Amino acid sequence: MRNRIDKKTRGEATMSRFPDGQPDRRQFLKTTGLLTGWVAAGSSLALIAPAPARAWAIDLAALTSAEGATLMAAARTIAPHDKLEDAAYALVVRAIDAEAAKDERIRKVVRAGAAGLGNDFAKTDESARVAALKKIEASEFFQTVRLKTLQVLYATPMAYAYFGYEGEAFSRGGYLSRGFNDLRWLPEVPLEDSGPVPS
Amino acid sequence: MAAIDFKDESAVVIVGSGAGGGTLAHELTRRGIKVVLLEAGKRQSLDSFSQVPGEAFTQLTWLDPRTQSGDWGVARDFPTLPVWHCKTVGGTTVHWTASAPRLRPWELRARTTYGNLAGASLIDWPIAYDELEKYYKIAELRMGVTRRNDMPGLPASNNFKVMYAGAKKLGYKQVHTGHMAINSVISDGRGYCIQQGFCVQGCKMGAKWSTLYTEIPDAESTGNLDLRIESAATRIEHDREGRVNAVVYRDGEGKEQRQKARLVCVAGNAIETARLLLLSESARYPHGLANSSDQVGRNYCHQITGFVWGIFDKPIYSWRGATLAGVVEDEVVNNPERGFVGGYRIELLALDLPTLPLVGLPYGWGRDFASILDNYRNLAGLFINGEDLPRPENRITLNSNVKDAFGLPVANVHVDEHANDRAMRKHAQGQMSKMYEAIGAKRVVLGPVPPATHNLCTARMSADPRDGVTNAWGQTHDVKNLFISDGSVLSTPGAANPTLTIVALALRQADYISQQMKAGEL
Numbered sequence: 146m147r148n149r150i151d152k153k154t155r156g157e158a159t160m161s162r163f164p165d166g167q168p169d170r171r172q173f174l175k176t177t178g179l180l181t182g183w184v185a186a187g188s189s190l191a192l193i194a195p196a197p198a199r200a201w202a203i204d205l206a207a208l209t210s211a212e213g214a215t216l217m218a219a220a221r222t223i224a225p226h227d228k229l230e231d232a233a234y235a236l237v238v239r240a241i242d243a244e245a246a247k248d249e250r251i252r253k254v255v256r257a258g259a260a261g262l263g264n265d266f267a268k269t270d271e272s273a274r275v276a277a278l279k280k281i282e283a284s285e286f287f288q289t290v291r292l293k294t295l296q297v298l299y300a301t302p303m304a305y306a307y308f309g310y311e312g313e314a315f316s317r318g319g320y321l322s323r324g325f326n327d328l329r330w331l332p333e334v335p336l337e338d339s340g341p342v343p344s
Numbered sequence: 345m346a347a348i349d350f351k352d353e354s355a356v357v358i359v360g361s362g363a364g365g366g367t368l369a370h371e372l373t374r375r376g377i378k379v380v381l382l383e384a385g386k387r388q389s390l391d392s393f394s395q396v397p398g399e400a401f402t403q404l405t406w407l408d409p410r411t412q413s414g415d416w417g418v419a420r421d422f423p424t425l426p427v428w429h430c431k432t433v434g435g436t437t438v439h440w441t442a443s444a445p446r447l448r449p450w451e452l453r454a455r456t457t458y459g460n461l462a463g464a465s466l467i468d469w470p471i472a473y474d475e476l477e478k479y480y481k482i483a484e485l486r487m488g489v490t491r492r493n494d495m496p497g498l499p500a501s502n503n504f505k506v507m508y509a510g511a512k513k514l515g516y517k518q519v520h521t522g523h524m525a526i527n528s529v530i531s532d533g534r535g536y537c538i539q540q541g542f543c544v545q546g547c548k549m550g551a552k553w554s555t556l557y558t559e560i561p562d563a564e565s566t567g568n569l570d571l572r573i574e575s576a577a578t579r580i581e582h583d584r585e586g587r588v589n590a591v592v593y594r595d596g597e598g599k600e601q602r603q604k605a606r607l608v609c610v611a612g613n614a615i616e617t618a619r620l621l622l623l624s625e626s627a628r629y630p631h632g633l634a635n636s637s638d639q640v641g642r643n644y645c646h647q648i649t650g651f652v653w654g655i656f657d658k659p660i661y662s663w664r665g666a667t668l669a670g671v672v673e674d675e676v677v678n679n680p681e682r683g684f685v686g687g688y689r690i691e692l693l694a695l696d697l698p699t700l701p702l703v704g705l706p707y708g709w710g711r712d713f714a715s716i717l718d719n720y721r722n723l724a725g726l727f728i729n730g731e732d733l734p735r736p737e738n739r740i741t742l743n744s745n746v747k748d749a750f751g752l753p754v755a756n757v758h759v760d761e762h763a764n765d766r767a768m769r770k771h772a773q774g775q776m777s778k779m780y781e782a783i784g785a786k787r788v789v790l791g792p793v794p795p796a797t798h799n800l801c802t803a804r805m806s807a808d809p810r811d812g813v814t815n816a817w818g819q820t821h822d823v824k825n826l827f828i829s830d831g832s833v834l835s836t837p838g839a840a841n842p843t844l845t846i847v848a849l850a851l852r853q854a855d856y857i858s859q860q861m862k863a864g865e866l
Contacts, residue, residue, distance in 0.1 A: 222709075222710070223709040223710065224701075224709065224713070224714050224717075225710065225711055225714050226714055226717070226718065275710060278709075291709055294709075295698055295701045295702050296398065296698055296702065297698075298698070299697045299698035299700075299701050299702075299717070300396070300397065300398055300697065300698045304697060304698075305697065308697065308717060308718075308720040308721065309659075309661075309720065309721040310663060310696070310697045310720060311661075311663065311664070312395075312696070312697075313395035313396075313540070313542055313545075314538075314539075314540045314541065314542070314664070315395060315538075315540050315542065315548040315549070316395070318538060319537075319538025319539045319540040319549070320538075320539045320540065320541060320664035320665060321537075321538040321539045323664070324502075324661060324664055325499075325501050325502065325539040325541075325661075325664040325665040326499060326500060326501055326502060326505070326665070327502065327661075328502035328505050328506070328658075328659075328660060328661075330658045331505050331506060331508075331509045331783065332505075332509060333500075333505070334500035334504065334505055334508045334521075337520075338497070338500075338508065338519060338520040338521070339497055339498070339499050339500035339504070339520065339521045340490065340491075340496040340497030340498050340499050340500075340521060340528050341496055341499060341528075342499045343499075343528065343529060343536045343537075
């Protein structure tokens with residue numbers, strides 16, 4: 146039998162190890178803002194964070210701390226998961242900040258949008274935040290923040306732990322022996338309509 | 345691997361290395377024919393496939409700009425991404441979910457079976473089913489399709505158990521883990537499926553058939569293949585007699601190259617295939633190559649799709665297991681009493697995070713939207729795959745207002761849905777909702793229509809040259825030595841996921857081309 150997956154096929158990677166879009170931090174020595182927080186004991190993040198690291202901090206290159214706090218509140222209003230750590234939402238802000246640092250136009254859109262929501266946005270209650278965002282739902286600012294929230298928040302290790310998502314499985318031998326067919330609250334499927342589990 | 349000279353006029357040039365182009369390249373090279381295979385993307389490998397969903401998407405997807413118009417939901421929900429296919433060696437066979445069913449005999453006679461429907465441009469295929477079936481059998485062996493030949497079915501995943509129970513409650517009979525081009529046992533020098541659930545990110549096991557690690561290395565080992573990566577075809581040229589004789593392309597440095605050709609086969613996925621023909625206009629062919637019928641780019645079909653999610657009160661872990669390994673085939677019938685013509689398949693589906701909220705859920709935000717994600721563990725998923733109707737105005741055109749990196753007009757994708765399309769989707773969503781409700785779903789969520797992954801019919805085969813672009817072998821009606829070798833040639837889409845049919849037609853085309861070459865006709 147030929148071995149299809151020979152060294153040549155496996156080795157010919159051409160993808161860059163450094164995907165585009167990583168801002169060069171040296172260009173932004175003047176950090177303008179900082180987001181900080183604490184990890185609650187027993188939270189999903191505490192489960193995956195290195196043991197002594199209970200505090201987190203994200204420095205912002207293009208946005209101020211106040212703008213960062215507004216965006217973080219907007220992200221939580223868009224995707225409200227009460228027990229999901231602030232740190233996960235902070236990663237959304239970091240991603241928006243990175244785009245704003247790269248692109249002057251985006252920066253203007255984000256800063257004007259945050260200013261439009263006002264300094265107290267993060268402190269108001271959820272119904273007021275929802276009403277404020279509804280008013281600007283069609284704006285580029287809102288759509289940018291919504292898209293980034295979905296792209297980044299639901300891809301964080303914190304979200305994976307929170308939602309129970311186990312992610313890629315190749316490195317652990319797939320789900321073949323890790324529960325792909327462990328559902329027991331419905332009848333089993335007859336063999337003629339499925340197939341044998343390889344072993 | 346062969347190094348074929350730019351001026352070598354004996355070479356066959358194939359544009360695109362996916363299901364059609366990759367298979368054709370293998371078939372021709374193993375018969376001793378020299379092939380230059382142009383692929384716009386880079387070459388990945390099992391090792392290099394990213395396991396981060398967002399990165400994998402960027403790594404594999406055709407992301408060059410396109411525009412779109414029309415009333416289909418994709419234009420509203422995914423304005424910058426009308427279609428989702430690959431730009432990489434192996435093409436869309438790298439990210440496909442490997443469902444490999446056959447078309448039904450009556451689907452090849454769509455015009456006869458469905459009648460003359462207003463607002464549709466149906467035709468019958470110029471191929472009899474028996475003829476296609478011969479090649480289906482070869483393709484199924486080649487690709488290792490489950491539940492065919494000696495390849496056992498895939499085992500039932502949790503997500504499939506939910507689907508199966510619901511389908512049986514509704515009285516469906518033809519429910520199984522599908523005809524999948526995924527090894528269920530070690531075969532063809534490739535391992536078996538370990539139920540990773542990462543089919544769309546590129547199968548790191550190589551259990552799923554892809555030309556990247558089957559047909560293309562086989563073609564390379566003949567010594568007759570010159571695969572050129574990062575080589576984007578921009579124009580096909582012709583001689584004074586109107587026969588094509590060269591393909592112009594941009595290499596990885598953006599430098600223009602010109603490869604002489606005895607014969608050209610275009611397999612760039614239905615969008616880019618149509619665009620390349622339209623871009624190749626000349627004084628002799630003012631409306632583009634092979635377009636005297638004005639049919640290039642028209643009759644664009646993408647199949648009826650859409651997600652249905654069921655939320656239960658117990659865990660399912662739908663992401664564990666082969667993404668699409670499950671099907672209900674009872675609705676693949678033509679029964680106008682349902683309120684529409686044509687059939688549809690109910691297929692299993694799961695989406696990773698963050699793809700579920702980005703692509704799988706209806707637009708939204710706030711508490712209700714988030715509550716669906718809160719139930720991710722308890723979510724089961726289904727997908728519709730049905731036949732849409734061809735319409736002359738659903739078409740690929742050149743949009744001169746938007747240019748690609750080389751300054752060439754991009755493709756515009758226009759789709760106005762036919763009433764039949766909407767009626768079929770509504771029926772399918774209704775049946776799928778009933779399946780989940782019958783076994784106690786707390787809530788059913790109807791997802792949007794995602795960017796089209798099955799791009800078809802834009803250079804269709806037709807018996808009458810006025811109705812299409814190619815004859816029954818994918819040879820263009822206008823230019824004898826120009827062939828179309830991808831899903832563009834399907835005369836109508838049918839309800840079957842199209843890759844098996846594309847491979848079968850490529851195998852058949854290879855037979856024809858080599859016979860015609862031997863006979864001195866090409």
